[in-house]
Amino acid sequence: QVQLVESGGGVVQPGGSLRLSCAASGFTFSSYGMHWVRQAPGKGLEWVAFIRYDGSNKYYADSVKGRFTISRDNSKNTLYLQMNSLRAEDTAVYYCAKDIGERGPLYYFDYWGQGTLVTVSS
Amino acid sequence: AIRMTQSPSSFSASTGDRVTITCRASQGISSYLAWYQQKPGKAPKLLIYAASTLQSGVPSRFSGSGSGTDFTLTISCLQSEDFATYYCQQYYSYPPLTFGQGTRLEIK
Numbered sequence: 001q002v003q004l005v006e007s008g009g010g011v012v013q014p015g016g017s018l019r020l021s022c023a024a025s026g027f028t029f030s031s032y033g034m035h036w037v038r039q040a041p042g043k044g045l046e047w048v049a050f051i052r053y054d055g056s057n058k059y060y061a062d063s064v065k066g067r068f069t070i071s072r073d074n075s076k077n078t079l080y081l082q083m084n085s086l087r088a089e090d091t092a093v094y095y096c097a098k099d100i101g102e103r104g105p106l107y108y109f110d111y112w113g114q115g116t117l118v119t120v121s122s
Numbered sequence: 123a124i125r126m127t128q129s130p131s132s133f134s135a136s137t138g139d140r141v142t143i144t145c146r147a148s149q150g151i152s153s154y155l156a157w158y159q160q161k162p163g164k165a166p167k168l169l170i171y172a173a174s175t176l177q178s179g180v181p182s183r184f185s186g187s188g189s190g191t192d193f194t195l196t197i198s199c200l201q202s203e204d205f206a207t208y209y210c211q212q213y214y215s216y217p218p219l220t221f222g223q224g225t226r227l228e229i230k
Binding site: 035044045046047050059060061062095100106107108109110112113114115 | 168171
């Protein structure tokens with residue numbers, strides 16, 4: 001069965017950095033695009049970033065562009081989100097999510113991880 | 123960016139009720155719309171894609187309709203496990219992918 005397990009969240013000061021990981025299993029990771037989606041406490045869902053199955057294309061939300069970097073290691077079945085210059089408004093649960101399209105992304109999500117909480121506070 | 127607006131933001135209903143949630147896009151998105159269900163402390167779950175196609179394993183009491191700018195999610199006979207927050211998401215134009223603000227369905 002498909003499993004996505006995020007890790008790396010925690011408390012960080014404003015301006016700091018954090019790297020999130022998402023370990024994938026139960027499907028051919030190297031054939032699917034992957035996304036990060038976040039949810040601030042008590043708020044709705046916000047898409048953050050996407051990476052194509054082979055890493056050749058990446059998209060970002062304007063709110064994180066230039067500060068966050070999405071990457072993947074298909075040999076380790078792992079997705080990453082490097083977050084720099086963190087702000088209080090980046091505080092959220094971060095979910096990794098699998099794109100439903102094999103090879104060609106369809107840009108909606110059929111499996112999600114359980115999420116990892118990032119808190120940006122001094 | 124395409125703005126997605128859901129209505130109502132929250133409402134109460136009883137088990138057995140038929141309920142409808144509306145999602146409106148700020149511009150036409152054809153049928154590039156998905157619906158998700160989220161329960162407290164849990165990840166979202168895909169219910170419907172392409173505006174009206176039920177994801178595998180989702181009960182048939184859920185249905186979706188619409189195209190262009192106006193969409194609906196209908197639950198034909200509410201069960202206790204359906205009380206949750208529901209989100210629509212457009213995937214017609216990206217980046218960014220955008221969600222509605224959510225509709226919280228509570229027990230009356």
